[in-house]
Amino acid sequence: MRSFLEIHPNLVSEWSPVNELGPDQVSYGSNKPIIWNGVCGHTWTATPKNRGNNHGCPYCSSNKILVGVNDLASRHPELAKEWSGKNLPAMPQQYGEFSNKPFWWKCSKCGNEWLARIADRSEGHGCPFCVAKSREERWQERRNAKQELLATRRREHLIQVRQQQLTRDLKDSGFRIAVIRYYSALTGFSVVYDQVGHIGIPLQIFFPEKCAAIELTSHLREGWRDWRYENAKNWLCLNSGIKLIRIIPQTGYKFENCKCVRLKNDSVDALNYTLTQVFKRLKIPMDIDVSRDYEKIRRYLAC
Numbered sequence: 001m002r003s004f005l006e007i008h009p010n011l012v013s014e015w016s017p018v019n020e021l022g023p024d025q026v027s028y029g030s031n032k033p034i035i036w037n038g039v040c041g042h043t044w045t046a047t048p049k050n051r052g053n054n055h056g057c058p059y060c061s062s063n064k065i066l067v068g069v070n071d072l073a074s075r076h077p078e079l080a081k082e083w084s085g086k087n088l089p090a091m092p093q094q095y096g097e098f099s100n101k102p103f104w105w106k107c108s109k110c111g112n113e114w115l116a117r118i119a120d121r122s123e124g125h126g127c128p129f130c131v132a133k134s135r136e137e138r139w140q141e142r143r144n145a146k147q148e149l150l151a152t153r154r155r156e157h158l159i160q161v162r163q164q165q166l167t168r169d170l171k172d173s174g175f176r177i178a179v180i181r182y183y184s185a186l187t188g189f190s191v192v193y194d195q196v197g198h199i200g201i202p203l204q205i206f207f208p209e210k211c212a213a214i215e216l217t218s219h220l221r222e223g224w225r226d227w228r229y230e231n232a233k234n235w236l237c238l239n240s241g242i243k244l245i246r247i248i249p250q251t252g253y254k255f256e257n258c259k260c261v262r263l264k265n266d267s268v269d270a271l272n273y274t275l276t277q278v279f280k281r282l283k284i285p286m287d288i289d290v291s292r293d294y295e296k297i298r299r300y301l302a303c
């Protein structure tokens, strides 16, 4: 007989002293149940034949359940908490973490119950209701982001269109007049437009209470005749005690007998600057920002 000691000297240290026979007295292929004290600290019963076939501690390999060591409740307390009451009398202490048996689970987050194998749960499969919900939430988030992006693009497009429109409008003296009228109306003083009134010829913008007028003088179309007409207007204002402020082009003729403020170019900054100067000369503080007030000015222009 070839003894267990002879064939497996490396396993002999786990041979429990409580066994009646020693490893030198039992055949290596015996089917006699022997008690083993594993180096892992567990105690179990196995035949020398099985041990010789590389079978180790059944608790460490989860082939057997040892409550408090390798049962589901000990290995995965978080899963044991989700063990449904529907499973009773079965308890999570009775099964290993890799059991293929299906059981009911009650989600600790949403409270829904579903059926799943213990092994699948140990591998990390969670509540199907929560998974579906978070998928739906992710979709919703994506939809929202998409809509927000579209809205932003639409806004940006509108701003771009408005910017182009403003650039076009700034070249138009009719629009400039509308801008001056818009801010004049905001002063709180009464203001009349293009009325003959005081001096016998029309003034573009006239403040009776302030005894002041604003004229926007573009390049004179008919040369000498226009120039004489505008100069006559200056004289009449001067004689009537009306303070006349003219906005003239950067390269335009500078008039006498009135105040002249130059408009440097077609930019919005130039217009803001010039109008601020004009209202300063009228001693009316005015916060002028044509770009900011563009929508309102357009509406004002429309009515």
Ligand SMILES: [Zn+2]
Binding pocket: 038, 040, 041, 042, 057, 058, 059, 060
């Ligand atoms: Zn063990």
Ligand SMILES: [Zn+2]
Binding pocket: 107, 108, 109, 110, 111, 112, 127, 128, 129, 130, 131
């Ligand atoms: Zn859930």
